[in-house]
Each structure stands twice: as C-alpha cells, then as structure tokens.
Amino acid sequence: MKRNRPFFLISNDDGYTAKGINELIDTLRPLADLLVVAPERSRSGMGCAITADVPITCELVRKERGLKVYVCSGTPADCIKLAHAHLLKGRRPDLVLAGINHGDNSSVNAHYSGTMGAVYEGALHGYPSMAFSLCDFNPDADFTPLRPYIIDLVFKAITVGLPHFSCLNVNFPKCEKFKGTKVCRMAYTQWDNEFTKAKRPQGGTVYWLTGDRRDIGEPQEDTDSWALAHGYVAITPVTLDVTSYGLLEILNNVL
Amino acid sequence: MKRNRPFFLISNDDGYTAKGINELIDTLRPLADLLVVAPERSRSGMGCAITADVPITCELVRKERGLKVYVCSGTPADCIKLAHAHLLKGRRPDLVLAGINHGDNSSVNAHYSGTMGAVYEGALHGYPSMAFSLCDFNPDADFTPLRPYIIDLVFKAITVGLPHFSCLNVNFPKCEKFKGTKVCRMAYTQWDNEFTKAKRPQGGTVYWLTGDRRDIGEPQEDTDSWALAHGYVAITPVTLDVTSYGLLEILNNVL
Numbered sequence: 001m002k003r004n005r006p007f008f009l010i011s012n013d014d015g016y017t018a019k020g021i022n023e024l025i026d027t028l029r030p031l032a033d034l035l036v037v038a039p040e041r042s043r044s045g046m047g048c049a050i051t052a053d054v055p056i057t058c059e060l061v062r063k064e065r066g067l068k069v070y071v072c073s074g075t076p077a078d079c080i081k082l083a084h085a086h087l088l089k090g091r092r093p094d095l096v097l098a099g100i101n102h103g104d105n106s107s108v109n110a111h112y113s114g115t116m117g118a119v120y121e122g123a124l125h126g127y128p129s130m131a132f133s134l135c136d137f138n139p140d141a142d143f144t145p146l147r148p149y150i151i152d153l154v155f156k157a158i159t160v161g162l163p164h165f166s167c168l169n170v171n172f173p174k175c176e177k178f179k180g181t182k183v184c185r186m187a188y189t190q191w192d193n194e195f196t197k198a199k200r201p202q203g204g205t206v207y208w209l210t211g212d213r214r215d216i217g218e219p220q221e222d223t224d225s226w227a228l229a230h231g232y233v234a235i236t237p238v239t240l241d242v243t244s245y246g247l248l249e250i251l252n253n254v255l
Numbered sequence: 256m257k258r259n260r261p262f263f264l265i266s267n268d269d270g271y272t273a274k275g276i277n278e279l280i281d282t283l284r285p286l287a288d289l290l291v292v293a294p295e296r297s298r299s300g301m302g303c304a305i306t307a308d309v310p311i312t313c314e315l316v317r318k319e320r321g322l323k324v325y326v327c328s329g330t331p332a333d334c335i336k337l338a339h340a341h342l343l344k345g346r347r348p349d350l351v352l353a354g355i356n357h358g359d360n361s362s363v364n365a366h367y368s369g370t371m372g373a374v375y376e377g378a379l380h381g382y383p384s385m386a387f388s389l390c391d392f393n394p395d396a397d398f399t400p401l402r403p404y405i406i407d408l409v410f411k412a413i414t415v416g417l418p419h420f421s422c423l424n425v426n427f428p429k430c431e432k433f434k435g436t437k438v439c440r441m442a443y444t445q446w447d448n449e450f451t452k453a454k455r456p457q458g459g460t461v462y463w464l465t466g467d468r469r470d471i472g473e474p475q476e477d478t479d480s481w482a483l484a485h486g487y488v489a490i491t492p493v494t495l496d497v498t499s500y501g502l503l504e505i506l507n508n509v510l
Contacts, residue, residue, distance in 0.1 A: 042308065045305040045306070046302075046304045047302040047303035047304045047305075047332075047372070048302035048303065048366045048367055049301045049302045049367070050300040050367050051464060052299045052464055053297065053300075055453065055455075055461035055463045056461065056462050056464075057459065057460070058460075058462065075304075077302075078464070081449045081450065081464075082449075082450055082462055085449045085450045085462075086450060086452070086462070108495070110497065111379070111495070111497075112303055112332075117302070124363055124366070124445065124446075156509065156510065160509055163499075163502055164443075165443055166499045166502050181510060183503055183507050183510055184503075185498040185500070185503060186497060186498045188419075190379065190380065190381075191336075193340065194336045194337075194340045195337055195340045200310075204312065205312070205313075206310035206312055207310055207311050207312070207337060207340075207341070208310045209306060209310075209333070209336075235506065235510065236498060237499040237503050237506055238498065239497060239498070239499035241440070241441055241443070242366075242441060242494055242495075242497060243439075243440040243441045243492065243493065244418075244494035245440070246418070246494075247421050247494070248492050251438045251492055252438050254415055255411065255436060255438055255490065
C-alpha cells in the first residue's frame with residue numbers, strides 16, 4: 001500500500017518554520033509521502049543561488065509516518081541539490097514542490113525567487129516541479145482557499161507529467177475566492193526606486209532594497225500580471241532553456 | 256568630445272580585485288567611459304540573487320578620468336540595481352557588461368552565474384547587456400587572447416543593439432587561439448555528485464558543493480557546449496522571458 005503512495009520532495013524560501021510550507025505539508029500529507037528539505041531561515045530573493053564558498057549543514061528535525069523534515073543552512077537550490085545527492089536514497093520523487101511562498105513570484109519576480117530556484121533545481125534534475133506562491137506577504141496569511149487548487153494541480157501534474165527542462169510557476173491572487181485558473185505567459189514588468197538611502201547610526205550611508213514594481217505598458221490578457229489582477233490563479237509554464245531563439249536567428253545574420 | 260564617448264556600466268561576480276574585471280576595464284578604457292560597480296568579495300554562484308534582508312553599502316574606491324570604481328557589499332544583481340538607482344545620475348549606459356568571469360558560464364551554469372545575474376539585471380532595466388566568461392578558473396588566467404573578440408562584440412552590440420528583455424552570454428574556451436565565434440543555443444547539461452560529505456572538526460557532518468557536469472546525450476553542434484569543446488567562442492543569446500510557449504499550448508488543452 002505505502003509503496004504506491006506518491007512521493008513529493010518539498011522546499012521553500014521562507015524557511016522551514018513559515019506558515020506557507022507547513023500549509024503545503026498539511027495539504028499534501030494525506031495524499032503522499034513527503035520529504036521536506038527547507039532553509040533554516042528566510043532566504044527570499046535568492047533566485048537560483050547556490051552556496052559555493054562554505055560548506056552547508058542539514059539536520060533532521062521531524063520524522064513521522066510518511067514525513068521527514070530536514071533543515072538546511074543553504075539556499076533553496078542547495079536544499080534540492082542536497083536532497084537529490086544524499087537524502088532521496090534512490091526513491092525518485094513524483095514531484096518537486098516549493099512554497100507556499102509568502103508573496104508574489106509572478107512576472108520578473110520569478111528571476112529573484114528562491115521558491116522558483118528550488119523548482120528550477122528540481123527540473124534541472126529531471127523531476128516534474130511546481131512552485132506555489134500567494135500574493136500576500138502577511139506571515140499569517142490565510143492559505144485555505146488554495147488547498148483544492150493545489151491538490152488538483154498536483155494530481156494533474158502527476159498524471160500528465162511535465163516535459164523535460166520545464167516547470168510550473170503558480171501564483172494565487174490575494175482574495176477569498178478565485179475566479180478560476182489561467183495558463184499565462186510571464187508579464188514584462190520593471191522595478192523602480194529600488195533602494196532607499198539611509199544613514200547608519202555609526203556613520204556612513206547604507207541602501208535598503210525596496211522598490212515599486214511597474215507594468216511595462218498595459219498588462220495584456222495572456223499574462224500572469226493580468227490574471228492575478230483579475231482574481232485568477234496564474235499558472236505560468238517555465239522553461240530552463242533561456243536561449244532567445246528569435247535573437248539567435250538575427251545574430252546569425254549579423255555576426 | 257567626451258560627451259560622444261560610449262559609456263559602459265561594468266560588474267562581475269568574482270569581486271572587484273579579480274584579474275578578469277580588471278582586464279575588462281583595461282581593454283575598454285581606451286574606448287569608453289566606465290562606471291564599475293563590483294562586489295567587495297567573490298559572489299560566485301549567486302545567480303540573480305538580491306539582498307533582501309540587510310542594507311548594503313557602496314564605496315567609491317577609484318576615480319580617474321573616464322573611470323569610476325565602486326565596491327558594493329551586495330550581489331552582482333544588487334550592483335547593477337544600485338548603479339541604476341543612485342550612481343548613473345541620469346547618464347544612460349550604452350552597454351551593461353559583466354566579467355570577465357574566471358570560469359565557465361555556459362549551459363545550465365548560466366542559471367547559477369552571478370555574472371549572468373548582473374547582465375540579466377541590466378537587461379531588465381532595458382540596457383543592452385553582455386556577459387564574458389573564460390572557461391578557466393585560474394585566478395591568474397591569461398585573458399589577452401579575448402581582447403579583440405570583446406572589442407569587436409562590444410562595437411557590434413552598440414551598433415546593432417539588442418532587443419528588449421534579452422542579453423548575450425559569451426563564453427571563451429580555454430585555449431591560446433580561438434577558431435572563431437559561434438552563435439549557439441544553451442546546451443542541456445546536468446550536475447552529478449554535487450556534494451562531498453565531510454566531518455566538521457568540532458563534530459557533525461557538513462556538505463561541500465563540488466560536482467561533475469555531464470552532457471545529456473552527445474552535445475549537439477548548435478550548442479554552447481559543442482562550440483567550447485571545439486575551440487569556438489560561444490555566443491548565446493538569452494531571453495528574460497522564461498515562459499515555455501510550447502508547454503503553454505499543451506496546458507491550455509489539459510487544464
């Protein structure tokens with residue numbers, strides 16, 4: 001019986017104590033065996049970063065029937081790499097999942113997202129991978145409306161699979177009831193006023209990362225920005241092949 | 256006269272003292288005004304990471320005619336963001352350049368590359384952006400064979416421009432004489448044996464990031480991996496739009 005249960009590898013970038021990852025664990029525990037490898041603290045904004053300069057640590061902090069939780073000193077990408085190298089012990093995960101992130105990972109935010117970093121890493125190792133984010137930074141955000149959507153997407157991803165070198169970036173708008181799901185492309189957005197200058201009490205200037213995200217032009221109906229602004233769950237398929245094939249053709253004529 | 260000189264914003268991920276970035280500065284100084292904003296220490300493997308949790312600092316350490324060098328405590332992406340927000344002072348860079356990196360940033364390495372993180376950031380802000388990497392980790396590597404290629408590419412990029420939301424990832428093979436340039440797509444590769452387990456003298460286990468990169472199948476002639484293995488300079492056009500349009504169509508039929 002147990003052998004037939006699905007097996008999911010889970011990480012996040014808000015750290016293992018965050019409400020979001022624990023909601024994901026509680027949602028999926030009845031359905032699958034779970035291996036959780038999550039950062040020991042918030043590693044938001046880490047993107048695909050890996051820890052190249054110092055060794056990392058990894059400790060088992062929770063072990064129950066069908067659930068193991070490891071806490072790792074590295075980045076989200078490190079967590080998945082380490083699971084792949086040392087913790088899976090030959091059992092192939094049916095899915096790699098990350099989140100639920102406290103905050104929006106749509107449009108250009110995806111590049112900075114540690115949640116997406118974990119999911120890229122899963123996809124790089126050939127596992128079907130999916131990131132979940134709620135557009136609400138509140139550490140006590142209400143994740144319950146997401147549950148049926150997550151269960152539905154997880155089952156569909158297992159059944160249909162995902163092509164090699166691709167993954168899904170799923171963002172939920174901040175609202176009580178979603179209008180449905182939309183398959184989207186990533187919107188082109190930009191950040192302005194990205195740093196706030198401040199004086200250090202000890203003297204000298206420091207810069208705090210802040211910023212305002214701005215749409216480039218009116219968000220178009222096929223984008224994740226539009227879907228979220230209109231109450232839809234935005235499902236953006238992502239490729240790991242970042243080659244610009246359009247530019248490749250142009251360059252072949254120029255260079 | 257000075258007003259007509261091109262103006263380049265430069266960063267890297269090996270830190271401002273690395274030989275590679277100083278080679279880039281020396282190569283381009285005769286041709287352009289340069290604003291350099293580089294990390295204070297090596298930030299390899301940072302990808303697009305940004306510093307979200309602590310404020311960053313930025314100090315002017317060198318000022319000569321047509322050259323300013325700032326040292327920043329943040330990541331490569333932070334360096335470009337900070338330059339954009341506070342250091343450009345209204346002067347638009349003709350190019351954002353990163354490198355020359357000590358080490359290979361081709362194929363999947365591009366996802367982890369802080370050099371590429373700087374260049375992504377330039378492209379996100381709408382500047383034509385280009386990363387240079389030499390497939391040689393030696394801190395004293397010989398960069399002189401790269402000079403004519405860099406000058407040529409820089410002039411072509413200024414003249415032809417680059418489409419919005421795209422950038423170039425240029426990798427040089429480790430050899431004395433290059434066979435020429437090849438416009439490439441990113442190869443699909445994978446890392447194996449990514450962590451080496453070790454004992455900490457104080458007790459407990461730690462994991463060092465190591466690993467072996469492996470081609471998935473035989474590298475194909477149109478890839479960066481193939482070009483580098485055969486002595487060509489690999490020029491890979493990169494898009495910031497990571498949407499998988501192929502998968503988008505499939506999902507629209509499934510979901």
